[in-house]
Amino acid sequence: MDRHHRRPERTARQSAGSNPRVTDTPAPTARLSQVEFIALIGVLFATIAMSIDAMLPALPDIAAELTPDNLTLAQLVLTSFVLGMGAGTLITGPLSDAFGRKPVIVVFSALYIIGAGLAWAAQSMEVLIAARVLQGIGAAGPRVVAMALVRDLYSGREMAKIMSFAMLVFTLFPAVAPLLGAGIIALFDWRAIFLALVLFIIVSVTWLSVRQPETLPPPARRPLNARQLWQSTREVMSNTQMQFSIGVQTLIYGMLFGSLSSIQQIFDLTYDKAAIFPVLFGCIAVLSAPAAPLNGRLVVQLGMRPLVRRALFMQTGLAGVFIVILGLGFAPTTEVWFYFAWSVTVFATMGFTIGNLNALALEPLGHVAGLAASLMGALSTIGGALLGALVGQLYNGTPLPLALAAGILCAIGGAVMLRMPREKV
DSSP: OOTTSOOOHHHHHHHHHHOTTOOOOOOOSOOOOHHHHHHHHHHHHHHHHHHHHTTGGGHHHHHHHHOTTOGGGGGHHHHHHHHHHHHHHHHHHHHHHHHOHHHHHHHHHHHHHHHHHHHHHOOSHHHHHHHHHHHHHHHHHHHHHHHHHHHHHOOHHHHHHHHHHHHHHHHHHHHHHHHHHHHHHHHSOTTHHHHHHHHHHHHHHHHHHHHOOOSSOGGGOOOOOHHHHHHHHHHHHHOHHHHHHHHHHHHHHHHHHHHHHHHHHIIIIITOOGGGHHHHHHHHHHHHTTHHHHHHHHHHHHOHHHHHHHHHHHHHHHHHHHHHHHHTTOOHHHHHHHHHHHHHHHHHHHHTTHHHHHHHHHGGGGGGHHHHHHHHHHHHHHHHHHHHHHHHHTOOSSSHHHHHHHHHHHHHHHHHHTTOOOOOO
């Protein structure tokens, strides 16, 4: 048996009876090859990327049709989805601990499909936002439970490596999602994007259902019990690695969601590049994608904590350089390429941080991986969405507010990482 399998079911149950903080989780009797498993997890994660990035080219059309008096409100199509996803993660983890990983993904994917259908039919911004919240709640299933699937089978730096390569698959989808959205708009209209999202999640969940064995067998499940949930929540939230990870992820997501909320307007209104925006966004995704596999190679040698810290301080410096460049007053035709290059580094920062922070937080909490992933995902996503919405609304016709926010958020995150406890090798 591979050394990264969890201990046998009997040992885990006996240990759990004597020590509620035991980290052993029963393993299934079979699992996919590592290559297919990474691809599957990456595609499940990509539900989020497709749901956000495919909508970017549609924002001007949505604004013109549903909120012509306030075009900036179209950004809420993105942040409402993220808020719904954050709220959904509060319940998906405990449900997956109680009923198994695969059934929860299937049920929440059905909610995602319902939300997409309501968004397709929406005739007002209010209905569209409500539908996107429901769609986000549904997307929490694949997002959170996919992390629990990884934790069921791997731990420590090996888990961080798996997460890094899964993030590579995830980061490739933003390269094509805006092009897909733009192509659908050209052939049909912006509403048809939601039908494409339905098809995508049906394909990914069918792959999971057919190929991946359940990773949480019935003896290892934790029945839903209010008292037990409260005790487990206290255990999760009292863990120092979890606390630090949530805080730093919130700051990083604030930078990410702020960038995503602003990027279409900056390329369009600031630099007059609307016609080629999908191509530019796709190039940013492709150029930033190598960060994830590079992290996967480096993390085993250097550790998760040092990589996260270095990435955040490096981004602080790069944001500072970009701010200086903006102050030099280059012509927009030149300045746009500095913005393009800096955006690549913003997205690359994700490849060196999020997977490592997830692994750091879940390492000591394998016996409650679903609940831990839920709390971590909910708090960091909701906090990051609120920060990102604020950063997006600061748009003043230039990328300066975004660059200032990114530098400040990463500097704070790097300072927090200086106190992150050392992980186990």
